[in-house]
Amino acid sequence: MNTLTPIQQGVTDRFFRYVRTESQSDARATTVPSTESQWTFARLLVDELTTAGATDVHLSDTCVVTAKIPGTGEGPAIGFCSHLDTVDVNLSPTVNPQLTHYEGGDICLNAERDLWLRAADHPELAAYEGQPIVHTDGTSVLGADDKAGVTAIMEAVTELGGQTPHGDIYIAFVPDEEIGLRGVRTIDFDRFPVDYAYTVDGGELGEVVETTFNAATATITIAGVSAHPMNAKGNLVNPITLAMEFANQLDAQETPEHTEGREGFIWLNGIDGNQSTCTMQLSIRDHDREGYEEKKQRLRTLADDLAAANPRATITCDIVDVYANISDAKTPENSVGSERLHATMRRLGIEIKEIDMRGGTDGSWLSNQGVYTPNYFTGAHNFHSIYEFLPVPSLERCYELTLALMRGE
Numbered sequence: 567m568n569t570l571t572p573i574q575q576g577v578t579d580r581f582f583r584y585v586r587t588e589s590q591s592d593a594r595a596t597t598v599p600s601t602e603s604q605w606t607f608a609r610l611l612v613d614e615l616t617t618a619g620a621t622d623v624h625l626s627d628t629c630v631v632t633a634k635i636p637g638t639g640e641g642p643a644i645g646f647c648s649h650l651d652t653v654d655v656n657l658s659p660t661v662n663p664q665l666t667h668y669e670g671g672d673i674c675l676n677a678e679r680d681l682w683l684r685a686a687d688h689p690e691l692a693a694y695e696g697q698p699i700v701h702t703d704g705t706s707v708l709g710a711d712d713k714a715g716v717t718a719i720m721e722a723v724t725e726l727g728g729q730t731p732h733g734d735i736y737i738a739f740v741p742d743e744e745i746g747l748r749g750v751r752t753i754d755f756d757r758f759p760v761d762y763a764y765t766v767d768g769g770e771l772g773e774v775v776e777t778t779f780n781a782a783t784a785t786i787t788i789a790g791v792s793a794h795p796m797n798a799k800g801n802l803v804n805p806i807t808l809a810m811e812f813a814n815q816l817d818a819q820e821t822p823e824h825t826e827g828r829e830g831f832i833w834l835n836g837i838d839g840n841q842s843t844c845t846m847q848l849s850i851r852d853h854d855r856e857g858y859e860e861k862k863q864r865l866r867t868l869a870d871d872l873a874a875a876n877p878r879a880t881i882t883c884d885i886v887d888v889y890a891n892i893s894d895a896k897t898p899e900n901s902v903g904s905e906r907l908h909a910t911m912r913r914l915g916i917e918i919k920e921i922d923m924r925g926g927t928d929g930s931w932l933s934n935q936g937v938y939t940p941n942y943f944t945g946a947h948n949f950h951s952i953y954e955f956l957p958v959p960s961l962e963r964c965y966e967l968t969l970a971l972m973r974g975e
């Protein structure tokens with residue numbers, strides 16, 4: 567049974583074409599892009615942007631696709647950004663999307679492997695009864711994160727046409743978002759000279775993110791003194807013992823598993839030691855700038871105190887800022903990007919669900935560079951999982967919103 571409207575058929579066909587083009591990123595790589603496959607997807611988009619009549623279509627040596635849709639009238643220069651990569655969570659890089667007209671109950675993802683999207687485990691499904699839903703075959707993520715975003719932008723670019731005057735529109739598709747926003751950092755702002763931008767990389771219908779974490783990575787390195795047990799007394803300085811002492815002074819309640827909402831945390835998520843050295847990796851996250859700076863300072867003080875108490879050990883604490891809260895970049899001049907998003911959603915009858923995101927987006931980095939960049943929904947659920955699914959009408963709304971924002975409506 568095919569009950570898709572022509573617009574739904576259009577976005578679905580495009581989405582299928584994109585998710586079938588593999589583009590996982592690889593956190594272990596040291597290059598940008600991290601994988602060859604992202605080049606393939608990028609080149610596909612370069613061709614399609616060119617065919618759609620975009621100008622200044624460019625593929626950078628770090629696989630960032632940029633393009634311009636020249637303005638046909640007055641209006642601000644608006645940017646639209648999505649990421650090329652899909653996440654690698656040890657599932658198949660190949661995506662075989664399935665379309666189901668959902669009539670309630672459980673969805674069989676893969677009969678052979680007996681994999682199901684259960685209504686009992688996923689109460690969010692209930693809202694989509696009677697709708698066409700795209701889901702996985704149980705062997706991979708769907709990759710709606712973020713190919714649903716790419717789909718909405720590309721479909722809107724294709725549909726833009728000349729009748730409604732609009733300002734300059736800039737497109738950026740960036741690699742390696744899933745492995746620490748690596749791709750967006752290489753963007754050339756001369757090719758993305760916008761007044762404000764949007765990332766199309768959000769979740770369910772209506773979701774808007776204008777608040778993200780401030781994020782840093784801390785590396786504590788402890789060099790001890792090794793010795794044979796026969797003369798260890800008074801000589802040996804065990805770096806692993808010192809690392810445990812450090813870890814024990816962290817607040818046991820201030821961790822990801824004990825916090826929610828706007829509560830920040832320090833997450834000890836890597837430790838690697840031997841008789842000579844021990845290295846600890848920590849993630850620092852807080853929506854609130856002051857709380858964030860306080861957490862960073864607290865780690866430095868802990869490291870200094872440990873070093874002072876153990877003069878024969880060498881202890882260093884390196885903290886690197888990774889991204890910043892979007893909302894801190896909001897100014898009276900650029901807040902028009904937020905106002906237009908809200909106004910356009912209201913006009914389209916899309917209920918706004920504002921999220922204080924416990925994570926970051928490419929916009930967290932762009933905003934920190936002075937380009938205010940809220941994030942809005944693609945319509946998808948259950949990112950980074952075989953249960954990822956995308957209701958087609960939600961994607962359709964994402965496309966309508968993107969087109970309306972481009973037209974400045």
Ligand SMILES: [Zn+2]
Pocket residue numbers: 649711712743767
């Ligand atoms: Zn994403």
